[in-house]
Amino acid sequence: MSDHDEFRAEVRDWIETNAPRALYGLEVTEFNGNWGGRNAVYDPPEMKDWLDMMSERGWTAPTWPKEYGGGGLSREMEKVLTQELARKKLPPALTRFGLTMIGPTLLRFGNEEQKLEHLTKICRGEIRWCQGYSEPDAGSDLASLQTRAVRDGDEFIINGQKVWTSYADLSDWIFALVRTDPNAKKQEGITFILIDMQDPGVSVSPISLISGKSPFCETRFEDVRVPVRNVVGEINGGWTVAKALLGHERSMIASLFGGSSGGVRKTGSGSALAGLARSYVGDDAQGRLADPVLRNDIAQSEMDTKAMGLTIQRASDSAKAGHQPGPESSLFKVYGTELNKRRTELSVRIAGPQALGWEGPGFDDEELQRTRDWLRARGNSIEGGTSEVQLNIIAKHVLGLPD
Numbered sequence: 001m002s003d004h005d006e007f008r009a010e011v012r013d014w015i016e017t018n019a020p021r022a023l024y025g026l027e028v029t030e031f032n033g034n035w036g037g038r039n040a041v042y043d044p045p046e047m048k049d050w051l052d053m054m055s056e057r058g059w060t061a062p063t064w065p066k067e068y069g070g071g072g073l074s075r076e077m078e079k080v081l082t083q084e085l086a087r088k089k090l091p092p093a094l095t096r097f098g099l100t101m102i103g104p105t106l107l108r109f110g111n112e113e114q115k116l117e118h119l120t121k122i123c124r125g126e127i128r129w130c131q132g133y134s135e136p137d138a139g140s141d142l143a144s145l146q147t148r149a150v151r152d153g154d155e156f157i158i159n160g161q162k163v164w165t166s167y168a169d170l171s172d173w174i175f176a177l178v179r180t181d182p183n184a185k186k187q188e189g190i191t192f193i194l195i196d197m198q199d200p201g202v203s204v205s206p207i208s209l210i211s212g213k214s215p216f217c218e219t220r221f222e223d224v225r226v227p228v229r230n231v232v233g234e235i236n237g238g239w240t241v242a243k244a245l246l247g248h249e250r251s252m253i254a255s256l257f258g259g260s261s262g263g264v265r266k267t268g269s270g271s272a273l274a275g276l277a278r279s280y281v282g283d284d285a286q287g288r289l290a291d292p293v294l295r296n297d298i299a300q301s302e303m304d305t306k307a308m309g310l311t312i313q314r315a316s317d318s319a320k321a322g323h324q325p326g327p328e329s330s331l332f333k334v335y336g337t338e339l340n341k342r343r344t345e346l347s348v349r350i351a352g353p354q355a356l357g358w359e360g361p362g363f364d365d366e367e368l369q370r371t372r373d374w375l376r377a378r379g380n381s382i383e384g385g386t387s388e389v390q391l392n393i394i395a396k397h398v399l400g401l402p403d
């Protein structure tokens with residue numbers, strides 16, 4: 001018996017004994033996964049027990065060091081854990097920005113005090129994070145940001161405005177980019193800083209979207225006092241930290257869409273799209289999907305999704321512990337998000353007129369949700385850096401093309 005067989009048996013046994021039965025087969029999407037934090041709503045309530053028992057073992061962040069609340073597992077053991085959870089169709093106990101963006105960034109750039117304070121809370125799902133990068137005049141050209149931080153003894157006084165801050169209204173802390181030296185070259189005067197959203201002077205107002213959901217907020221800072229010890233990395237050295245975090249963000253976005261069903265909810269048998277198409281179009285005499293054009297497009301989409309999933313898996317398998325995502329994360333981001341747009345487009349094409357509903361009778365909940373998912377997918381190629389910007393990065397840093 002190899003070490004991994006032993007570990008697999010241990011995990012299997014633990015799941016069998018502990019995992020709440022109510023969570024078996026629970027479908028988790030980008031929106032209803034557990035993001036943790038002070039305002040978390042656990043639905044079903046067993047999600048809270050699941051979070052507590054998984055974090056107790058360090059399995060919310062399986063490869064992070066144990067002293068920071070992680071599980072201290074190797075990548076291979078993490079894979080075993082993931083496979084065993086998938087076998088029982090159990091949802092992740094915790095998800096998103098803390099684990100996938102600020103956590104890995106703190107592991108690399110944070111000091112010991114910051115790691116002990118923040119990583120342990122992230123692993124236990126106690127703190128929900130949001131990202132304060134974009135500003136009204138700084139999106140793709142992020143280094144033009146104008147939010148000012150002026151030093152006053154052991155504190156910075158922060159003034160300015162962030163925009164498109166996803167879920168700021170539900171978050172406890174924000175990782176933000178601020179300008180600490182207005183006279184330096186624009187990339188050189190930026191600092192990466194952690195701010196408690198409950199600090200006096202922080203205010204948040206939601207923005208509405210075409211999809212009907214409103215994850216976006218404007219976040220304002222008015223004379224917000226933040227301790228200098230909350231700076232991650234060097235003062236005026238935040239651009240390096242910011243870029244590293246973007247690498248994690250792009251990998252996270254890409255992996256969201258590299259799964260078997262990607263952004264399309266599963267319906268019926270077979271893959272998500274094939275099951276959906278069967279329920280609307282039916283089968284022909286040979287038992288194949290009746291519409292040959294749809295059949296072709298779905299097969300293409302399934303093959304591309306599978307290839308994407310395997311490529312992401314290969315990249316993550318080859319990543320040794322401590323490997324940081326480089327410009328290749330831009331490749332995954334472009335392909336994953338364009339693929340997801342194509343897939344959600346296909347899902348509304350399959351539903352035909354039933355995809356045209358927005359509210360009221362005549363459309364079931366899944367149909368109404370599918371239309372919203374399709375509209376939400378439009379934003380995939382903008383968030384985390386637009387596809388055009390990713391193509392620029394690929395041209396310059398992957399292909400080495402001249403400016």
Ligand SMILES: Cc1cc2nc3c(=O)[nH]c(=O)nc-3n(C[C@H](O)[C@H](O)[C@H](O)COP(=O)(O)OP(=O)(O)OC[C@H]3O[C@@H](n4cnc5c(N)ncnc54)[C@H](O)[C@@H]3O)c2cc1C
Pocket residue numbers: 130131132133134135138139140141163164165166167379380382383384385386387388389392
């Ligand atoms: C769903 C979603 C969630 C988001 N969440 C957050 C968040 O939590 N926190 C946060 O800080 N931000 C967030 N953003 C903001 C996001 O990072 C910005 O929208 C993005 O970086 C683009 O910036 P912009 O909107 O200012 O567009 P602009 O930069 O004004 O770009 C406008 C257009 O010009 C193109 N363009 C710009 N520069 C170039 C160039 N050099 N070459 C070629 N084309 C170019 C762009 O591709 C785009 O098509 C989110 C955005 C979305 C859609």
